Amino acid sequence: MNAPQHYDILFERHLDNPILTAADWPYPAHTVFNAGATRLADGTTLLLCRVEDRRGHSHLCAARSANGVDGWVIDPTPTFPPDPERHPEEVWGVEDPRITYMEELGKYAIAYTAYSRSGPAVALALTEDFRHFERCGVVMQPDDKDAALLPRRIDGNFALLHRPMHDSGCHIWMSYSPDLKNWGGHKLVLQARRGAWWDANKVGLSPPLIETPHGWLMLYHGVRHTASGSLYRLGLALLDLARPDHCLRRGDMWVFGPEAPYERAGDVGNVAFPCGYTIGADGDTLFLYYGAADTSLALATGSIKHLLRWLDEHGSTVGVPEPLAVRLA
Ligand code: BMA
Numbered sequence: 001m002n003a004p005q006h007y008d009i010l011f012e013r014h015l016d017n018p019i020l021t022a023a024d025w026p027y028p029a030h031t032v033f034n035a036g037a038t039r040l041a042d043g044t045t046l047l048l049c050r051v052e053d054r055r056g057h058s059h060l061c062a063a064r065s066a067n068g069v070d071g072w073v074i075d076p077t078p079t080f081p082p083d084p085e086r087h088p089e090e091v092w093g094v095e096d097p098r099i100t101y102m103e104e105l106g107k108y109a110i111a112y113t114a115y116s117r118s119g120p121a122v123a124l125a126l127t128e129d130f131r132h133f134e135r136c137g138v139v140m141q142p143d144d145k146d147a148a149l150l151p152r153r154i155d156g157n158f159a160l161l162h163r164p165m166h167d168s169g170c171h172i173w174m175s176y177s178p179d180l181k182n183w184g185g186h187k188l189v190l191q192a193r194r195g196a197w198w199d200a201n202k203v204g205l206s207p208p209l210i211e212t213p214h215g216w217l218m219l220y221h222g223v224r225h226t227a228s229g230s231l232y233r234l235g236l237a238l239l240d241l242a243r244p245d246h247c248l249r250r251g252d253m254w255v256f257g258p259e260a261p262y263e264r265a266g267d268v269g270n271v272a273f274p275c276g277y278t279i280g281a282d283g284d285t286l287f288l289y290y291g292a293a294d295t296s297l298a299l300a301t302g303s304i305k306h307l308l309r310w311l312d313e314h315g316s317t318v319g320v321p322e323p324l325a326v327r328l329a
Contacts, residue, residue: 008310010255011288011300016070018262018296020049020063026076030054031267033291035063036097037207037276038108045278046130047289048097048110049297051078057093060112062130068278068287069299080110080125080133089116089123089138098148098275100208102126109180111139111147111160119143122162124180136180140164146172146204146221151211154244161189161218163204169194170202172220174245187245190220190237198222198254199235206234206274207288209244214308216244219288221273222254232271233257236311249315255307256300258293266293279304 022029035047045068052058060080063072080097082090092115100109107126110133114123119142126134140147140162147162157176160183164173169192176185192203199222209216216239224231233254240246258270274290284304292298 007253008255008306010306010310011302013260014069014299014301017260017298018292019069019299020047020072020297021295022051024072024074025051025061026074027078028053031295032061032297033294034096034273034275035289035291035297036060036099036110036112037278037287037289038099038101039068039278040064045287046099047072047276047297048079048099048130050095050097050275050291052093052294057082058095058115060094060097060110079130082114083135087114087123087135087137089114089121091115091117094123095120096145096273096275098205098208100149100151102149103152109149111149111162113145114138116142120145122147122160124149139177139180139183140175146206148205148208150209150216150244154242157185159244161205161209170204170223172203172205189239189245190218190247190250192222198224198231198233200224203235206290207277209239210277210279210286210304211241212304212308215239215241215248217304217307217311219274229268229270231257232273234272234274236307236315238308238311238315249311249317251311251315253314255310260292260298262296262298263292266295268294272298 029051031052035049047063051061059078062079063074065072084091095113097110097112110125113120121138121142122140122144124136143165150159172190174187175183177183202223206219218237234256236251238249258272278287286302288300
């Protein structure tokens, strides 16, 4: 008899999950989730965590660790609280940061959700040290979220992935800017599927893109609406290196989704929501930090090589103009 076939396991959950919860916080916090991540020049892993208080409003707080797993040193007060007096768009908090190191600026760019009275908007801030921040304000008006900058200019322009929301569906777009202030050249990059698909109706960028020799690897979340609420799962796509608004391949199946008890149950159950990753010293191991059930922070590891191979085997080029359809082998 043939051995049973199982789905590939592309991400391994850390045994210590959840790695950070509100109980670890040095000041009152309701939940800690959806953190941006980066590795600082001295090798320290920095997580910029979304912390929700008992008003329901969020701010960002930095946690630093030598190994990216434990021994977290958490800022004693909010690192990046909303500033509604100077930035009214932050009146209901700041959420879901994505961090990109911008070589040209010598600074980290943080794309985050500013929760305004008109809805969620995409805002940008720059920092060198995660202690002092320079706000750029709103760059994409409501309703829009799930944004991250690419680490370098594309054809002379900064490039931002983001997810505007429309009645017709929520799809991933790319916009360009010469100065991080004026945005244009908007292009649709990845469309939510329809019907029974796991990523029907709503998709959004998860962590910032991962640059590989084959293209920009994108982990995106797909949201399936069910009778008992939404299911947030992760899928893979590959964008063209030189023209990142062109999707080369897209996985048919999700590759990671809520299974563990801390992902299944919480303030918003059935949510696995990564906003950041770091890459190991081998240049291949992905440390993916994700919010679990909008309640805690968890870690899963994967291999960029394996993700690319999987995408080659399970991806399709449907909807991609023929000349751009590539095999990764
Ligand atoms: C999305 C975002 C995330 C959140 C998720 C599940 O729309 O707002 O912050 O984790 O919903 O609630």
